[in-house]
Amino acid sequence: MRMKVCQQLLGRAFRTGSVTLDTGRWRCAPSAPLCSSSAQDRKSRPSMLKHLSAKIRSTGPISVSEYMREVLTNPVAGYYVRKMMLGAEGDFITSPEISQVFGELLGVWMVSEWMAAGRPGRLQLVELGPGKGSLMADVLRVFGQLRSVVGGASVSVHLVEVSPVLSRVQAETLTRTGGQEASGEPDPADPAYRRGETAAGVPVSWYRHLEDVPAGFSIFVAHEFFDALPVHKFQRTEKGWREVLVDLDPDDPGRLRLVLSPGPTLASSSLVQAGEGRSHVEVCPEGGAIVQLLARRIQQQGGAALIADYGHDGTKTDTFRVRRGPPGPVRSESGPVLTCDPFQGFKGHQLHDVLSDPGGADLTADVDFSFLRRMAGGGVACLGPVSQRAFLKNMGGDARMQVLLRNCSDPSSRKQLIRSYDLLTSPAHMGERFLFLCLLAPGRLAAPPTPTGLKLDRKSPAPLPVAGFSELRLS
Numbered sequence: 001m002r003m004k005v006c007q008q009l010l011g012r013a014f015r016t017g018s019v020t021l022d023t024g025r026w027r028c029a030p031s032a033p034l035c036s037s038s039a040q041d042r043k044s045r046p047s048m049l050k051h052l053s054a055k056i057r058s059t060g061p062i063s064v065s066e067y068m069r070e071v072l073t074n075p076v077a078g079y080y081v082r083k084m085m086l087g088a089e090g091d092f093i094t095s096p097e098i099s100q101v102f103g104e105l106l107g108v109w110m111v112s113e114w115m116a117a118g119r120p121g122r123l124q125l126v127e128l129g130p131g132k133g134s135l136m137a138d139v140l141r142v143f144g145q146l147r148s149v150v151g152g153a154s155v156s157v158h159l160v161e162v163s164p165v166l167s168r169v170q171a172e173t174l175t176r177t178g179g180q181e182a183s184g185e186p187d188p189a190d191p192a193y194r195r196g197e198t199a200a201g202v203p204v205s206w207y208r209h210l211e212d213v214p215a216g217f218s219i220f221v222a223h224e225f226f227d228a229l230p231v232h233k234f235q236r237t238e239k240g241w242r243e244v245l246v247d248l249d250p251d252d253p254g255r256l257r258l259v260l261s262p263g264p265t266l267a268s269s270s271l272v273q274a275g276e277g278r279s280h281v282e283v284c285p286e287g288g289a290i291v292q293l294l295a296r297r298i299q300q301q302g303g304a305a306l307i308a309d310y311g312h313d314g315t316k317t318d319t320f321r322v323r324r325g326p327p328g329p330v331r332s333e334s335g336p337v338l339t340c341d342p343f344q345g346f347k348g349h350q351l352h353d354v355l356s357d358p359g360g361a362d363l364t365a366d367v368d369f370s371f372l373r374r375m376a377g378g379g380v381a382c383l384g385p386v387s388q389r390a391f392l393k394n395m396g397g398d399a400r401m402q403v404l405l406r407n408c409s410d411p412s413s414r415k416q417l418i419r420s421y422d423l424l425t426s427p428a429h430m431g432e433r434f435l436f437l438c439l440l441a442p443g444r445l446a447a448p449p450t451p452t453g454l455k456l457d458r459k460s461p462a463p464l465p466v467a468g469f470s471e472l473r474l475s
Helices: 002-013 038-044 048-059 064-073 100-116 134-145 164-174 266-270 285-301 369-376 388-394 397-406 411-425
Strands: 122-128 154-160 194-197 203-207 218-223 232-237 240-249 252-260 280-283 303-312 344-347 362-364 381-387 434-440
Touching: 002 100, 048 064, 048 240, 048 252, 064 232, 064 240, 064 362, 100 134, 100 218, 100 303, 100 388, 100 397, 100 411, 122 134, 134 154, 134 164, 134 218, 154 164, 164 194, 164 203, 218 285, 232 266, 240 266, 285 303, 285 369, 285 434, 303 369, 369 381, 369 434, 381 388, 388 397, 388 411, 388 434, 397 411
Parallel strands: 122 154, 122 218, 154 203, 218 303
Antiparallel strands: 194 203, 232 240, 232 280, 240 252, 303 434, 344 362, 381 434
């Protein structure tokens, strides 16, 4: 039954078959300060390397977690605070910038879960790390096309964003006037730092912390959010677990290197799970805390959360990365090269050494979905992770593509549509690398009550399937 409802939603949402090729997503940003050249950017921004060097000289080697936090969110020189990193001119492009189909299908998923919860009168759409606002724009377009279904609900949008640069871009994307920024000191009674309204009259609010989002029934989405949260890195040694730290290179004080702690640290003693079989482990305490908060809100106030990111189900070891050139050597304090690979970073769509030009490139680590599921606890139901390919196809992505292609006569647009959907779903690209996990209210997967007073020669009703995590059969 739920799959039939999802099929009907797809039919209503996409009955026009319009091809909204948002070519503007691929143009240069109109405002030059949002996207400066790399040489000029390095010359103008405060030196993160000097800041980190001074910190290390003062207190000793710092954890990878502290390094990531400083490099990404330092209020003066942090990557997310100062730089426009998304789109063709940025350092990476996310799924919503690749194809409209991605955001549209997530919009259908949100409507489906709202209906499964009994159509509450108030619906908050909450996105963590909304990028350029492209995903939410696609979601809201679906809500507009399904006005006959969701018209009775009071819908509002709540964006959790720490980047002043991106919050301005999101406001331009989503609101009629670019939104209004709050002036003066933050008000504890109203922690939103920016407000606006969409062309359809949907209120949009911006917050720096998830805790500031008002209570109420909410559908949360976190797309490529958890991968940027700071991780602690650990390596198994003959003497037990040791933490990987960031230190100054004694042979070149202008360079950073990775070293092993000489003894156990508080993090290595408390964050590595007993019985861990891997030799290298990354743990994200902040991600665990956020999932616990999501789970608590869903359990107490209702709703659902959809987490989509590149990651693994507790199988990978070292994934911390950037993009540009080969990674530097990883050494222990006594000098030998370690066997682990550095985490990852992205700059100009290329792999980049995580310790080179701190603050000038994005740092990420693959999300351990088994850890998130464990942190969610037993108060909510968890489904997944499933691959992005499976999720999008289960949501009717193939059928949506056929509708778009039938209504698209321009050969170059058709080619772009096909290429974009292939990037999202092909195992050679993002199809298997990205995973989806959802958190649901505890009663969501319970079987509907069996009618009483009737003698039915049929089994008890089965729990309603969750769209995206069960195969959609189009009749």
